[in-house]
Amino acid sequence: MIARWFTRPVELWACGRKWRLLITHRVLLVIGELTGIDAMRVSLARPSALVLRAVLFAALREAGARISLEEAGAMLRPGVIAGIRAALVETWQASMPDPEPEDRATKRSAEPPLTTLEAWATARHDLRLSDEEWLSMTPRMLHALSHHHLENMRWSELMMGVLCAHTVNHSFCAPKKPTSPRSYMLHPWPESNQRRPVYGETLISIVADAPKKRKAK
Numbered sequence: 001m002i003a004r005w006f007t008r009p010v011e012l013w014a015c016g017r018k019w020r021l022l023i024t025h026r027v028l029l030v031i032g033e034l035t036g037i038d039a040m041r042v043s044l045a046r047p048s049a050l051v052l053r054a055v056l057f058a059a060l061r062e063a064g065a066r067i068s069l070e071e072a073g074a075m076l077r078p079g080v081i082a083g084i085r086a087a088l089v090e091t092w093q094a095s096m097p098d099p100e101p102e103d104r105a106t107k108r109s110a111e112p113p114l115t116t117l118e119a120w121a122t123a124r125h126d127l128r129l130s131d132e133e134w135l136s137m138t139p140r141m142l143h144a145l146s147h148h149h150l151e152n153m154r155w156s157e158l159m160m161g162v163l164c165a166h167t168v169n170h171s172f173c174a175p176k177k178p179t180s181p182r183s184y185m186l187h188p189w190p191e192s193n194q195r196r197p198v199y200g201e202t203l204i205s206i207v208a209d210a211p212k213k214r215k216a217k
Contacts, residue, residue, distance in 0.1 A: 003138050008094040012060070012087045014075060019063040021087065023055075023095035025142070026135040028116050030058035034069070038115050040139070044089045052076060055088050097143035114139075122146060150187060157185040 003022050011018045028039035034054035035042070042051055057072035076084060119142060123134040127145050134142070161181030169178045182188050 001136055003095075003136060003141060006141055007138055010087055010091040010094055012084065012091075014060055015065050015067060019060055019065055021059045021063055021091040022138060023059065023092055024062060024136055024138055025116065025119065027055075027058040027062045028139075029135075030061070031055055032116060034058070038117075040116050040119065041113050044085070044092055047085070049073075049076065052081075052085060052088070055092075056084060059088065059091060095138040095140055097140045154185065154187050154189060157187060158182075161185050 001022075003024060004020060007022055010021050012021055013019075031037075031039035031042060031051075031054045034057070035051055037051070042055070044051075044055070047055070053069065053073045053076060056075065057067065057069050060067050060072065119139065120134060123129040123137075123142060124131075126149055127142075129137075129145075158181055161184035164184040165179045165181045168174065
């Protein structure tokens with residue numbers, strides 16, 4: 001499983017051996033099925049016994065352990081439950097994307113966390129992933145792919161924005177205040193990232209690569 005190569009290793013002793021834990025989308029779906037809560041919105045800060053058992057069971061089964069839900073619950077004994085919870089929290093953090101830095105100048109309101117359904121829709125529609133590829137992938141990996149996809153869209157939109165701004169600013173009815181290429185972008189970069197210069201070589205490489213991308217599709 002490729003997710004093991006891209007996730008910080010966390011191990012837990014169970015069933016007579018150590019298991020490498022991961023939180024993949026398959027694990028999240030199992031957690032949601034067992035708890036009735038969308039697992040993307042589960043918090044392990046102060047988890048209930050139901051949630052803790054579900055996360056432990058799903059993570060161990062994903063690792064390959066042949067364990068029942070009842071056996072997973074029996075592992076949560078006084079004296080060891082704190083260590084198990086710590087391992088699960090570390091696994092959760094290693095499998096989830098890092099928090100995005102808040103841009104207070106443009107952030108209007110806190111966005112609700114992504115649901116598993118929305119994550120699946122993004123994987124299938126935007127990234128063209130198969131169900132199995134998505135199921136075996138951690139949210140951290142999906143976030144990395146989504147970020148790369150967004151960056152590609154932004155550079156393409158910037159290229160068109162430069163052409164639109166140049167056309168408008170040099171037209172017969174040109175505005176007194178020149179328009180910016182950013183104003184024509186559907187997915188502009190946050191303001192804090194807009195100050196980096198855009199060189200002609202970058203735009204040329206985007207134009208040159210555009211036919212290749214169309215052929216690849």
